[in-house]
Amino acid sequence: MNSITVSNLTKRYPTFSLNNINLDIESGTVMGLIGENGAGKSTLINCILGLCHPDEGLIDILGDPGSLTLETKQHLGIVLESAMLPDYITMNDTNIMMKHLYQHWHPQQFFDYCERFELPLKQAFSKFSRGMKMKAVLAVALSHDAQILILDEATSGLDPIVRDELLDLLLDFMNTENRAILMSSHITSDLEKVSDTITYIHQGKIIFSAVKDDLIDHYRLVQLTPDQLEQIDPAQLIGLHHGEFNIAALMEIEHILPDYISRKPTLEEIMLYMNRGLKQ
């Protein structure tokens, strides 16, 4: 069963368009969304959350097609990079506010997260660091029996220790059945740690959406000599990089010859080399 289904989604802006996006996020999985700045990751998430109005297409969340209802929002936990709680409220205030908004708000669970994240309860939000603000919003997202977490660049700007903590929490979240996470990030190493599937968006279009392990197993990063490069069909080169001392190329595994020096690429390398290939 799909937690989120996006069908033929199109959103047009004067200088950018999200074009005919089709995406399925299965229950019990974590989907990582990658792409360069301005690719459309946040636009896609904004459309899913009803923050902007798609020009075409349909979004179905937990079997609820069309506009996001209040009932469906009860089951969503959201962490956005730049949209936050107001500066003048405290974590105690947040608890009171959320208690009246969420039917299944768990105050003790919220305060437990505050303690775990070392968030002061009586200090105004304005005095929190960026990492603390992210943790605060995540504490809210995790304290009302959410079935789906949606995170848009939630780990960017955070130090590695805080990022590692957040990723552990996401893995804990997935220990309960029928949950799903959609997470966009520039930090592909974070997505490699937690994601089951990866979707790559480039200039408003989906380039691929695949199981992470299958994706990484499907490609190889190859070190080539100029002679070897001349003998390869250009169509087999997904992306190419002429370095100072060598030539590196991303190729599908079935095109790799025994004498090639190759290794499994990282997610970041797949994205970088595909991006090079798309630009050529």
Place this chain on the structure above:
Amino acid sequence: MIGLLYKEFLIIRSQSKIYLALLVVYGLLGMYTRNSGFLVAMIAMYSLIINLNIFSYDEKNKWMTYALTLPANRSELVKIKYIFSSILTVFMGILILFVQMFISSSTPFAQQALTILVTVLITLVLYALLYPFIFELGVEMARIMMIIVFVLFMLFFIGTLSSMTLSMDLLQLPDPLILIGAILITLCLYIGSMFLSIHIVSKKDYNA
């Protein structure tokens, strides 16, 4: 909706010391000059400043974007602003009325109450004019409009209305029907403005 309304009230807590201090200063000024016009003007001033501060903070933190991810819809988020503004304005009016009664104990209560009522109604009309601009253009872009409207209000009220109402004899208080009419017109403008703001907000994209 209660949770969202609670959030609006929280800003008063964070800035209450400043407002109380100003209230004391203007109150003393009023006592010294035997003119409570400053105090009455504070109904609009305080109410507007607090509400505009909330809008500013909301914009800075992209609160609308975050709030729309919570179990709240766009029309609720607009209604909360109007409900809070009206509660705050009426509360300020009642507070100032009590202070004014203390300062100008010789002025009949009916006249003082009338002055306060008119000021509350004018303040609500100000909101009715301003809020659709704020929802459409944002606080920064609507600032020019706010300054113009507020200056006009201050000139009108301080220069004209305060002298009229304070010098009115008890026998010349307006017909109750006129008062009721003024209240109804204000309510219609206020509610109409709210629906216009809901329409504006329903069409907008709130990108994270």
